Amino acid sequence: MSLLEGRGIGKRFGGVQALGDVSFSITEGEVFGLIGPNGAGKTTLFNVLTGIYPPDNGTFVFHGRPLHGLKAHQVAAAGIARTFQNIRLFANLSSIENVMIGRHAKTRAGVWGAILRNRRTREEEEGIVQGALELLDFVGIRARANAPAGSLPYGDQRRLEIARALAIEPKLLALDEPAAGMNATERLALGKLIQAIRASGVTLLLIEHDVRLVMNVCDRVLVLDYGEKIAEGRPAEVQSDARVIEAYLGRPRAA
Amino acid sequence: MSRKNPWAVRVGVVLIAVTLAVLPFALAQVGTAWVRITNYAVLYILLALGLNIVVGFAGLLDLGYIAFYAVGAYTYALLASPQLGLHLPFWIILPIGAAVAAFFGVVLGAPTLKLRGDYLAIVTLGFGEIIRIILNNLSRPVNITNGPQGIGGIDPFRVGEFSLASPQQIGGLEVSGPIKYYYLLLAVLMLIIIVNLRLQNSRIGRAWEAIREDELAARASGIDTTRIKLLAFAMGATFGGVAGGMFSAIQSFISPESFVLVESVMVLSMVVLGGMGNIWGVILGALLLSFAPEILRWTVEPAQMALFGRMLVEPEVIRMLLFGLALVLVMLFRPAGLLPSAVRQRELSERST
Numbered sequence: 001m002s003l004l005e006g007r008g009i010g011k012r013f014g015g016v017q018a019l020g021d022v023s024f025s026i027t028e029g030e031v032f033g034l035i036g037p038n039g040a041g042k043t044t045l046f047n048v049l050t051g052i053y054p055p056d057n058g059t060f061v062f063h064g065r066p067l068h069g070l071k072a073h074q075v076a077a078a079g080i081a082r083t084f085q086n087i088r089l090f091a092n093l094s095s096i097e098n099v100m101i102g103r104h105a106k107t108r109a110g111v112w113g114a115i116l117r118n119r120r121t122r123e124e125e126e127g128i129v130q131g132a133l134e135l136l137d138f139v140g141i142r143a144r145a146n147a148p149a150g151s152l153p154y155g156d157q158r159r160l161e162i163a164r165a166l167a168i169e170p171k172l173l174a175l176d177e178p179a180a181g182m183n184a185t186e187r188l189a190l191g192k193l194i195q196a197i198r199a200s201g202v203t204l205l206l207i208e209h210d211v212r213l214v215m216n217v218c219d220r221v222l223v224l225d226y227g228e229k230i231a232e233g234r235p236a237e238v239q240s241d242a243r244v245i246e247a248y249l250g251r252p253r254a255a
Numbered sequence: 256m257s258r259k260n261p262w263a264v265r266v267g268v269v270l271i272a273v274t275l276a277v278l279p280f281a282l283a284q285v286g287t288a289w290v291r292i293t294n295y296a297v298l299y300i301l302l303a304l305g306l307n308i309v310v311g312f313a314g315l316l317d318l319g320y321i322a323f324y325a326v327g328a329y330t331y332a333l334l335a336s337p338q339l340g341l342h343l344p345f346w347i348i349l350p351i352g353a354a355v356a357a358f359f360g361v362v363l364g365a366p367t368l369k370l371r372g373d374y375l376a377i378v379t380l381g382f383g384e385i386i387r388i389i390l391n392n393l394s395r396p397v398n399i400t401n402g403p404q405g406i407g408g409i410d411p412f413r414v415g416e417f418s419l420a421s422p423q424q425i426g427g428l429e430v431s432g433p434i435k436y437y438y439l440l441l442a443v444l445m446l447i448i449i450v451n452l453r454l455q456n457s458r459i460g461r462a463w464e465a466i467r468e469d470e471l472a473a474r475a476s477g478i479d480t481t482r483i484k485l486l487a488f489a490m491g492a493t494f495g496g497v498a499g500g501m502f503s504a505i506q507s508f509i510s511p512e513s514f515v516l517v518e519s520v521m522v523l524s525m526v527v528l529g530g531m532g533n534i535w536g537v538i539l540g541a542l543l544l545s546f547a548p549e550i551l552r553w554t555v556e557p558a559q560m561a562l563f564g565r566m567l568v569e570p571e572v573i574r575m576l577l578f579g580l581a582l583v584l585v586m587l588f589r590p591a592g593l594l595p596s597a598v599r600q601r602e603l604s605e606r607s608t
Contacts (some may be wrong), residue, residue, distance in 0.1 A: 050475060052471070052474075052475075071474070071479075072471075072474035072475055073474050073475075073476075073477050073478055073479045073480070076474075076475055076476060076477035077477050081475070082475055084471075084472065084475075088469050088471060088472040088475075089468075089469070089472070090464065090465050090468035090469055090472065090473075091468060091469075092464075092468060092598065093461075093464055093465075093468060093598065093599070094598050094599060094600070094601070096601060096603075097461060097464075097599065100461060101461050101462065101464075101465045101473070101476050101478070102476050102477070103458075104458060104461070104462055104465075104476060104477050104478050105476075105477030105478075106477075107458055109457060109458045109459070110458075110459065111454070111459055111486065111490065113457070113458075114453050114454050114457030114458065114459050114460065115450050115453055115454065117453055117457075121457075124458075125457075125458075128458070129601065129603075133603065145601070145603055146598070146600050146601060146603070147598075148598045164476060165475075165476075167476075168476065168477055
């Protein structure tokens with residue numbers, strides 16, 4: 001069934017039509033790729049989806065409910081977590097606290113709970129720490145739990161950002177160019193991590209430039225160019241689409 | 256928390272407790288003025304800890320913080336003085352003062368939610384001045400605050416016959432009013448330190464720090480930044496309000512003079528000098544900046560008399576000179592403050608599988 005449906009999404013910045021009438025549908029359990037040349041509107045689509053700014057036209061329907069008018073934190077609480085193209089960690093906090101902050105929407109303790117530190121708050125805190133540790137373990141950086149997030153190597157920072165997003169317990173995880181700046185080994189490991197996330201039952205939406213990664217992990221892809229949808233389908237089909245080749249994959253060559 | 260030698264920690268705690276307990280009597284030997292100075296230093300620590308929530312934890316630069324001190328002080332003064340003829344007991348007024356200050360924290364915080372950095376500082380500076388000017392002019396047409404003349408005859412803290420303002424013999428020991436207030440202030444300070452430590456290491460405290468580090472990422476992590484920022488303003492203002500109420504009672508006279516911009520700047524300097532976000536650093540900063548001027552006042556004059564036989568430079572001038580120099584040196588060599596806030600370390604149990 002359809003987990004997320006975009007219907008006629010449009011967004012304009014002044015004279016630039018960043019997105020024009022983009023529709024797509026993501027099925028539960030799949031890895032959905034979002035590709036296109038630089039400036040095609042991929043990140044804009046991410047931002048209107050996650051409530052950073054509202055779309056000018058169109059609506060998203062997530063799990064049968066419209067996301068219309070929801071703010072970023074409400075979108076997150078509804079089950080859509082994201083990472084950023086240029087990593088945005090809480091750099092001066094430890095890795096584990098970054099992940100613990102991701103649990104915010106799923107926990108309750110307020111000021112009085114914090115001050116009185118009653119049993120319920122203590123148990124909740126314990127659960128937050130345990131959950132965060134498991135997630136760090138899952139992405140493979142548990143050993144760095146107490147290190148400041150800003151001090152981690154680049155690849156680990158990407159992993160930490162994914163762990164923080166997973167802490168929201170999302171139904172849909174949106175990754176904005178997770179492989180950017182990674183070397184071949186790190187990309188291979190990232191591909192495995194994406195498969196593991198999918199195996200845990202999370203649907204993925206992936207912006208990616210690395211064609212090999214897209215071909216390997218994505219079930220279906222949506223191709224944008226100048227804010228317009230030019231193709232949607234299985235990677236192999238899209239790869240042979242004339243418009244996609246023209247817009248994105250460069251000059252045609254013999255298969 | 257790192258696990259150090261538990262005995263060393265215990266001995267240290269006992270030593271500090273004993274020192275704090277006998278401190279006012281030792282100071283009284285030098286002069287009761289020093290007990291008063293210590294009391295004002297504790298008030299400044301309370302203010303600095305309150306401002307630290309807004310500036311240090313949540314990263315919101317607030318230049319009008321003294322307004323909440325004023326709100327707390329005036330709430331107390333109006334409800335316990337001949338001004339309006341009301342004389343409510345302090346344990347009723349202090350919570351009211353805290354609540355009124357928290358209310359103002361939210362009211363003044365709400366319009367600034369989309370501002371950051373310099374712009375936030377300018378707007379909060381304006382709000383701080385607005386509160387002071389209102390207090391200055393609220394004497395006409397109905398006299399509420401008595402304008403620039405201020406409010407006098409404010410009740411001290413009193414429980415039945417026991418007043419914190421008057422000296423008393425307790426167990427053969429002469430206990431002066433300032434000494435009694437010292438113990439009260441110390442108790443409130445302990446409470447507020449505990450509240451601060453617990454808040455910082457909680458779901459709310461982490462949300463504040465997330466906003467300080469990266470507001471957009473905080474929102475994407477499911478944090479309602481509007482609510483959490485207002486909560487920071489309200490909590491900071493609450494502490495300011497409590498400190499203001501105690502200030503009122505200790506002084507027994509307040510006027511808008513006490514709540515000028517320089518006071519906001521002074522409290523902010525304490526937070527920055529000590530180390531934004533680190534509770535112990537903030538306490539150190541407040542202690543240094545409230546005691547240094549007094550120590551200078553008591554040493555500069557005799558030193559000049561001894562060296563030159565006459566006064567060459569006024570103590571006040573030297574004070575500002577050294578204050579400026581200290582701030583420049585700290586910015587150069589310890590830009591994160593004397594005790595910078597460190598990354599919180601957690602004791603993590605080994606994998607339980």
